[in-house]
Amino acid sequence: MTKAAVLKSGVLAAVLSGAAFAQTTLHTTTTLVVVPTLVETAGKELVFSLKADDFVLTDNGVPQKVMLEDASSRPLSLVLLMQTGGAARGQFPSFANLDTMIASILGPAPGDVTPNKVSVVNFDSRPEAASPFTSDVAQWKDAIDHPDAGNSGAAVFDGLEYAIGLLKQQPANMRRAILLISQEHDDGSHAKAKDVVRDLGETNTAVYSMTFSAEKTTLRQEFRHSSHPHPPITINPAAGSFLGYYDLSVPLNAAIGAMHKNMSAEIAALSGGETSSFDNAVELGDDLNVLNNHIRNRYILSFYPTSQTTGLHTIAVRLVHHPELLVSARRNYWLEAQP
Known part of the structure; x- marks a missing residue:
C-alpha cells in the first residue's frame, strides 16, 4: 500500500459526544454487539493465533465477557458504494478491473454454503437503485468498470444511509460492511453525519473508505x-x-x-473500519489488496452488554499481555433499552 491507512475520530468524535444526540430515538433489534478487530505489530504485520482471553473489551469503561467467533460463521454482506458524479468522473480510469478486486474480497466461489455477497450502488446527488446482493460480482462487471457519469453532486451521507438500509435487510448472522469509493467530503446530502454514525452503530456496520481528492x-x-x-x-x-x-x-x-475535513475517513474510523487515499488505478489496487487481507484476518469479537443504558456506548479494546501491539476496532455503538 503506497499510503498508510489513517484512522482518526477528530471533529466527528467531538460532535457525537455532545448534546446533539440527547433526544435521538434509537432502534436496535439485538443486544449482541459484534466488534471486528485488527491486530498488527508496529511494523504493520498482522498478528494471528490470539484467543478470546487475550482481549480486554470495555463498554463505557466496564469490562465485558468477550466471545471470539469463527469468521466463517459470519459471512460478509458488502455494499460497494461508488461515487459517479462530480469529480469522480475524472477517476473513472482508476476503476478499471475493480470487479476483479471486489471478487477477491468476496473470496468463496459461488455455490458455497455461506458465500459472501455484494450489492453495487452508484451515487451522485442521490443514490441510484442497487443491484441485488450476489456472490458472483462478474455479472456486474460492466457497471462497475464502466460506470455511467452522474450529475455534479456527491451526496456521500445520503449514499451511506441508502447502503445501511440495504444491509438492514440482510440476515442477522452476516457481517455488514460498506466499501465507500468517493471524494473526501460530502456535497449536497440531506442526511446528517450524526444520523449516519448512529445507524452504523445500530446495525453493526463497518465502513471501509477509499477516497480521492476532488x-x-x-x-x-x-x-x-x-x-x-x-x-x-x-x-x-x-x-x-x-x-x-x-x-x-x-x-x-x-x-x-481543501479546507473541509475528510469526513469519509472520520466515519470509517468511528465505525471500526479503515481508510486510505488513492489517485490512480495502481494505488486503488494496492489499497484494496491490503483491505482484502485485513478483512479476512480480523478477529470477530462479540459480547452482550451488561448495561442496557440507552444511547451512545463507548468501546475500547486492548490486549492483556501484548501492549506493544496495535489494535483497531470500532469505538462505539448505539443501544436502546429493550422493552
Missing part, C-alpha cells in the same frame, strides 16, 4: 480538457514558453474545498 482530480481534468477562452498563463518560464489556458476560478474553489 480538488486535485478537478484541477487535473481542467488542465487536460480545458478549451475555455481564458488568458494564457506561462508555466515555468525558465524552462521555455509553455502556455496553459486556465480558468482562475478553479484553484480558488480548490483552495476552499
